[in-house]
Amino acid sequence: MNGMECAARGSGKRCGGAATRLCTRCEAVAYCSLSHQIAHWSRHKHECDRLQQQMKSVEVLNDFPFTFSREATFQVCVKHEGRCSFLSNRGLHKVGMWLHECGCGATSASFDCLGLNNGWDLPSVLCPCGPNSLVLEQLHSWRDYYKWRSIPLDSPVALLLHWPLTIYHAARLVGITALNPEINEKLYIHYLGPEKELLQLLVFGELLALFPGFHVHIELVGPAIPPQRDGEKIQISKYACCNEDECECKIAIKNTYPETESGSAVTLQLWRGFYHDRYRDIVKDSFPHLIIAPNGGIAAYSSWLPCIELIEKIGVPAVFTDYCEEACHLAASCIKTVSDRPPKLPVQLNPFRQPIAVEDSVLLLPCYSNCFLFGM
Template sequence: MECAAKGRGTACAGPAMRRCARCEAVSYCSIAHQIAHWSHHKQECERLEKQMKNVDVLNEFPFTFSQEATYQICEKHETRCSFLAKRHLHRVGMWMHECHCGASCATFDQLGLNKGWDLSSYFCPCSGPESPIAEELHSWEDYYKWRCIPLDSPVALLLHWPLTVYHAFQLVGIKILNPGMSDKLCIHYLGPEKELLQLAVFGELQALFPGVCIHVELVGPAIPPHRDGEKISISQYACCNSDECSCKLSGDDVISKTQSDTTSAVTLQLRQGFYHDRYGDMVKDRDSFPHLVIAPNAGIAAYTSWLPSIELMEKKNIPVVFTDYCEEACHLAARCIESVTGRSLGLPVQLNPFRQPIVVEDTVLLLPCYSNCFLFGM
């Protein structure tokens, strides 16, 4: 836990053990730093106090490992590394970026190359669903039941990317089960980072959007310049580690590179740079005009580079959904958006039922943070 006043003047005196008595959401290394930080913290203290009252709701998941992945990590009885190691997934394949030590040795030059779940077929969706979606999915429990996955499977740690996309479509009013829905959907996906090492999980969009060709424009500064313009076709689901499973019988790669059009259910187009700089390139083809823009874990208040992109999205009247790690980050983002657009959010801040079910370690706030935790939109 970092001192909330770190980097604002004098060096920290030691570990941040002194909590704010009112909100209990921030800690300080000393009373001197707490006093120095009060002029800033008093603006957020009451708001954080209210958010801390919802901790139990944030930590609520249906999985058998929920206690381990939430409270025990928050209390330092477990770590993300130990959680993954117990399941033989530590620093393995697509799971590499799910802990700090794995992230330190993974590079985005490897994107798209880690294709499998490294789990048995019993624990992962390595083939199509047994039946189409009968009604909309509203929770991880709904999804696991539909995909016949046991609740001790950790695949939600990676599937929160495509399931958040699915939920975003519900929120903006594009109903997945609508018979009149177009057979093509285009998504502009902004600011991808760790998901660039987990691209195979986007194959699950085939199951979530049955009979629909999905085109995803992935645009952001984390994409390596030499991968700019690359098109990736996902023709199958991410494979399990069972050699005799039907997911291995075709012999085809889950992910392949292509520079031409494809009939695959999911194609990913890589664009290096900021959205406002690359938008014109993306919409030259009419089929690439977005049905939805989504920006996972956007951090809008932290990066001024978002402002021209927000101006562009406002001008084009594009449905946009942002996510962030905690409610406070969303509140700060909403203020930034309102300053640019002159109006309040079209989609109010709300908890994402498909947030990643393992807490983020070593955050500035004592408030639990999760990847894709809250959603809001223009």
């Protein structure tokens, strides 16, 4: 547990050392001392039983089909492995889109240069870098996706593809399919609070394969959008490329061209600011079929309240994800105070969560990007 944060930190008393003292009931939080554990009990007792239940699902949380799963889950959680070493072992540390998958990469200045010029930096056999057969059956897991795209289970591309696959999964959960007459080949998605994914935008090219024949319009709305990029429209009509010059994915040299042979296209538009402040401008051309807020942290930021009120008012399906079940539980509770009803889509595990654990989590629960989701 080296590096764990004391659960009572910030409650008034200074921590006296490493947080090595577990709550013996839930085993999800740790303390630096008995006195801090006692002092924190008045708060922790309201969550202890719930965390105890969540800890029972640790094996399910860590259940991925990849050959590197133990290395990326258990080894990271016990600090025998880190994101830097995981990426270094694959020649991906501080490289292209992968630069922002460890603490070495992302800075606020990075957002001035959005991720449109990078490929996979992997051989073609490990990449979904070209068109494939259409999605004939719904994809339920990473195993389904890798089989459909003919990618071996030692490929790390899922570390970046969890962004578009989570969109795909959320759309299916709220009933968005090609059979919806109101969509009419144009799918409008409002995507709230993007951060790291702004530096990995080419992975959204995979939506060309996931929504064949559709023009997918994604409005990326959030304070992390650089001021000089506000209002910018980006066309993505190709897949991210591998590192082989002769691969079919290199046929299209430019990042943008009208559309793929399947008729699919992805348009990203950037909006700086909070959703409730920019909504009127956005819906002039784009009333959403789906609103999605990846890793939202709803309970942590008061700025979400007017946004939730807006979503409740317009009545569009909205899906929220977060790093762990507890964060989704707290978020759903916050939303219930606004909507006065439980989530239409109950808190559930996302099968397309990122398959490498978050380092230095406050809880001993394994945390993953886009790990759990729920919807209103």
